[in-house]
Amino acid sequence: MSNTLLRIDDLHVSFRVGKTMIHPVRGISLHLDRGETLALVGESGCGKTTLARTILGLQAPSSGRIAYDGNDIAGLDRFGLKRFRPHIQCVFQDPFSSLNPRKRVEQLIREPLDIHQIGERSTRLKRAHEMMERVGLPTDWGRRFPHEFSGGQRQRIGIARALVMQPDLLICDEPVSALDVSIQAQIINLLWELKRDMGLSYLFISHDLMLVETFADRVAMMYQGEIVEIGPARQVWSNPQHEFTRRMIDAIPVPDVTRPPPPAFRIDAK
């Protein structure tokens, strides 16, 4: 068992849109160690979600390698991937469209266990309830439908569903972007605790460098389909190397009135 959980080599993804080709991912290489949190930060449309979808097998790459624990999973079909499914799970950005509106919460969380026939049939519901408790949802809410929950609670449901199979890698695509700061803090703390207790690794996608700086181990800055800078979170924040990273940091308003406004906020600046 090597220490590298996920390794991506020179990954390219392209789509045909009408007559033109677009390349949202242009030669990305990165690795993620066991127990590590790697944040992937970039502006909207830079290819973050496309990269996540490709790792999850929702999108075929045009070239490159994706190695999960030493096995190449790039471009495997549904059947080939099924074996890896319990190991790689994800949480989506939009808490409102990411849960089937007609399923009860406990059904939603239990479903993955049924699909992979994990555990005895009779104990699956119990495991779903344990997972609900683990993410901070009272088990007697299990018979409710997703639309009866708030955005933050729905993200908890999504997290429970993703973690019920005890995966090693959780890909989070902007899991808190649609939430208020107070709820965002709840979810970030929950993810942090779960990682500590379950030994998870995270690929955490975000457009908020300030947020990931507080809890990611390393940060990869993505710009127009490429990773332009990667390094320890603290270092990327305090000593950015790439022009794009610097421009982004200059535009981030730190909530601190004792500091001067960031350069991009000064009226007289050009």
Added chain:
Amino acid sequence: MDRVKSLASAILRDWMLLLGLLLLATVFFMAATAPFFFPQPPDTMMGPPLQWPGQYPGAPLGTDGLGRNILAGLFYGAQISLLVGFASVTVAMVFGILVGAFAGYYGGWIDNLLMRVTELFQTIPQFMLAIVVVAVLGPSIQVIIFSLAVVSWPAIARLVRGEFMVLREKAYVQGCIVVGMSDRRIIFTQILPNAMSGVTVMSTIMIATAILMESALSFLGFGDPNVTTWGTMIGMGKNNLRDAWYIMTIPGIALLLTALALNLVGDGLNDYLNPRLRSQRGQ
């Protein structure tokens, strides 16, 4: 002012749904009780021919040119209309949903192929196609049901395909793929239930169309000769159009009211299903 208007429209809407359901219930009642009220088959001679409604006590709605009881014909005809309408649309739904679901979910060449076939069926005018099928296979109730299903499924397939193309992009469907769910399970247990409300509304209205088409087939002599339907009754009436127009008019009205009822129910369901769906999808 706006408040009064919205209140009025709400009541009106519910009122129309109620009316539709009542009318439909009446038709079902007629179909279910036909043998009870009229133990004789509807094509037996019951009395003197061409009795106007109210003229002859044995037949409150009169008799036709051969002395058959028009009221009995209406009751027995309701059986055929409902049978043909519901059966043909059920068959069309099963087939249309399958085609639409696979085309919409898989896209690509599967979609291309299935949609080409669907279009092929839609280029031929519906009624012509139904006539051709009946002419080739011979006039029987089963064949008529089949022919109406053949002309109805493409519309359902298109609707379902559209819904599937939208829903398959939803994050929750992507999530099902990621947890390793099979395509069949995703199509039938995850997407289809969320696509059904539109299909339900459309199928109600399609039942009305099927009933009208069955009558038209019977009217033109393509109906099953062994059963009495509203269409055959109208067809018989055309010989006495001048002196006994009621023979044609009474089953015509029954037909019209049934079609109206189904449309009212369809509209009502549409209004009822839509807002609830919106709130369930988190608007």
Added chain:
Amino acid sequence: MANPILQVENLQICVRKKPGVLILRGVSFHVNAGETLAIVGESGCGKSMTSLAIMGLLPDAVEKLSGTIRFKGRELPIADNRAMRKVRAAEIGMVFQEPMAALDPLYPVGKQVLEVIEEHEKLPREMAWARVIDLLTKVDLPNPETLAWSYPHKLSGGQLQRVVIAMALACNPDVLIADEPTTALDVTVQAQIMRLLKRLQRDTGVAIVLITHNLGLVAHTADRVMVMYAGNKAEEAPTRDLFLSPRHPYTRGLLDATPNPERASAQGGVLREIPGTVPSIADPMSGCRFAPRCGNASELCRARFPEPTIEGAHGYACHHPGTDARV
């Protein structure tokens, strides 16, 4: 008090025909000419309802129960749609979170700005069009003459928001209400839009009501801040005071929950959260509505609603306000 241009007094809004289900529970505040007032709070706290009420754009499902809204001293007829049309854009402009929702996809953007001008002023076409080009230039759009003929879908999110700002400022309003104007945008674009708004404010003296949940934005762009919680005003203070010595536990909670790399080490890498969620508007609880989530809550809090305390420019509604400065 400098020179209040907009004054809201005891504004109560409820769900139509349900006076018990209050969305706003008596909110009072004012906006001074030329200043920026930020309104912050979690979603569902009534920020958007406040702004929609001022614009006379309340949705059909809700109604005003009581309260007055004064603009330049006279009461706004917010229930009278025709009278409010004259006020909108000409005196109070508005910018929404989703620029696309404010624009008609079927018309070139320049035409839409033109329409706003023509609705409020009788001008010859050429002069009005010259104003459109001038406005598009002022909001820093490149090649305004060509861009005016583009359809909305051709423009990026930031460009669309600039067009919407141009529309909102077309008739030189005295107040601009911006409801989460940058939430849908990237940080670099957000900075550009905020800088644009501040520059326009400096040049025209327009007062800005900035609704946001980004406390970083507030720190660097607002003069004063109003914090709302569950339909009430929790705290109101000059920006510096609010950040350095917040009195209301909710304000403190919001500030602590916001990621801040400068304080990261003190937090041990995890954020400080506010437990629980905003209570439903239908919840008939008495006392302070923040009590279930508040660390300072006492029996008094649960029994009686805290009346506002005013200390100079700083006001808050809490029985047990925090006193220590925050570093």
